[in-house]
Amino acid sequence: MTWAKPVSRLSVGDVPQGAINRNVEGRRVTSPIQGFGKMWQKTYRVRLPADRVSATELIAEWKQRFPEFWPDGNSFYAPLTGIEPGDVALLSMTLPGRMKLSTGVMVLYADEESFTLMTPQGHMFAGWITFSCAEDNGETVAQAQVLMRASDPIYEIGLALGGHRQEDVFWQHTLTRLAAHFGWEADAETQVVCVDRKRQWSNWRNVWQSAAIRSTLYTLAAPARLAKGVLRRGRAIA
Amino acid sequence: MPEAATQFDVRAPSGHARVIDIKGDITAASEDVLMEAYGHASGDGVRAIVLNFAELDYMNSGGIGLLVTLLVRAQRQHQRVLAHGLSEHYRQIFELTRLDEAVSIHDSEVEALEAAR
Numbered sequence: 001m002t003w004a005k006p007v008s009r010l011s012v013g014d015v016p017q018g019a020i021n022r023n024v025e026g027r028r029v030t031s032p033i034q035g036f037g038k039m040w041q042k043t044y045r046v047r048l049p050a051d052r053v054s055a056t057e058l059i060a061e062w063k064q065r066f067p068e069f070w071p072d073g074n075s076f077y078a079p080l081t082g083i084e085p086g087d088v089a090l091l092s093m094t095l096p097g098r099m100k101l102s103t104g105v106m107v108l109y110a111d112e113e114s115f116t117l118m119t120p121q122g123h124m125f126a127g128w129i130t131f132s133c134a135e136d137n138g139e140t141v142a143q144a145q146v147l148m149r150a151s152d153p154i155y156e157i158g159l160a161l162g163g164h165r166q167e168d169v170f171w172q173h174t175l176t177r178l179a180a181h182f183g184w185e186a187d188a189e190t191q192v193v194c195v196d197r198k199r200q201w202s203n204w205r206n207v208w209q210s211a212a213i214r215s216t217l218y219t220l221a222a223p224a225r226l227a228k229g230v231l232r233r234g235r236a237i238a
Numbered sequence: 239m240p241e242a243a244t245q246f247d248v249r250a251p252s253g254h255a256r257v258i259d260i261k262g263d264i265t266a267a268s269e270d271v272l273m274e275a276y277g278h279a280s281g282d283g284v285r286a287i288v289l290n291f292a293e294l295d296y297m298n299s300g301g302i303g304l305l306v307t308l309l310v311r312a313q314r315q316h317q318r319v320l321a322h323g324l325s326e327h328y329r330q331i332f333e334l335t336r337l338d339e340a341v342s343i344h345d346s347e348v349e350a351l352e353a354a355r
Contacts, residue, residue, distance in 0.1 A: 003331055003334070006333050031337060128299065147307075
C-alpha cells in the first residue's frame with residue numbers, strides 16, 4: 001500500500017510521550033486548493049556522492065529517523081508504526097516570537113523512493129511536502145518539495161514577515177543534517193517558484209481553525225486551568 | 239533525474255474543449271511533457287480541459303502535485319478542468335487529496351464534454 005486510505009477526518013492513535021494531541025483530531029486534511037494565500041512550490045536539495053548511500057537506502061533511513069533531522073526546538077512525534085500511509089504524526093513547532101504551535105500531519109503517500117506528508121485544517125500551510133531521493137550522474141540527490149498556500153490571512157502575513165525565510169532555513173537545516181548523518185558536509189540548494197500569485201479570498205474563514213490562535217489561547221488559559229484544578233482538588237479534600 | 243514514462247496526446251472534440259489522453263505514469267518527472275501538452279491544448283476559445291485517465295498506469299504524490307499546478311494554470315485562463323476514466327483507486331485518491339473539489343469527475347468522455355458545455 002502506497003497511498004493512505006480515504007478518510008473524511010483525521011484520527012490520532014496512541015499519543016507518543018511528550019506529544020500534545022491538539023488541533024488534529026477530527027480535522028480534515030487540506031490541499032493547496034483549500035488554502036488562502038499565494039501558492040508556492042519550494043524545492044530544497046542536497047547532493048551526496050552515490051557511493052556513500054543509494055537513493056532507496058537514504059529514503060529508508062530518512063523515514064526511520066525523520067524526527068532526528070529536524071531543527072532544535074521543533075518536534076515531530078512519529079507514530080509507533082513509523083512513516084506509513086495513513087499514519088498521523090503530531091507536531092510541536094516554534095514560530096517567530098517563540099510561540100509554540102501544536103498541529104500534525106498525515107502520511108499521504110510512501111514508497112521506496114519518496115514519502116509525502118499532508119497538512120490538516122489549522123496548520124500554517126494547506127498542502128503537502130514530498131521527500132524524495134534519486135540518483136543523478138553519480139550523485140544521490142535528496143529533495144524536500146513543498147507545494148502549499150498559507151492556510152489563512154494571518155499565516156499569509158506571517159509568511160511575508162519572515163515566515164518564508166524561517167521555512168527555508170528549516171528545510172535547509174534538515175537536509176544538511178541528513179547529509180551529515182551519512183558523513184557528508186553539504187549545503188542545501190533552494191528553488192522557490194510562486195505558482196499562483198492570487199489569494200483565495202473565499203477561504204479566509206480558515207482562520208477559525210488556526211492552530212496558532214488556538215495554541216496561543218490554550219497557553220494563555222493555562223493559569224485559569226491550574227486554578228480550576230486546585231479548586232477541584234480542594235473541594236474533593238473537603 | 240528520471241525520465242517520464244508518460245505520453246500525453248491532445249484532441250479537440252469541440253471548439254471549446256480539449257481532451258488530454260494520459261498514457262503511462264504521472265510523477266514529478268512528467269512535468270515538462272504534461273505542461274507541454276497543456277500548452278498545446280490551451281488556445282483561444284478553449285474553456286474546458288478534459289483529462290482522460292483511462293490509460294493511466296500509475297500516479298504518485300508528485301503526479302497529484304502536477305495536477306494541482308495544471309489546475310492553477312487553467313484557472314488563470316478561466317478554463318474548467320474535468321476528468322474521466324479514473325479507476326476506483328484513483329477516484330479515492332482525488333477524494334483523499336480533495337482534488338475532486340476543483341476537478342469534476344465523470345464516468346465517460348461524453349458526460350465530461352456535456353458537463354463542459
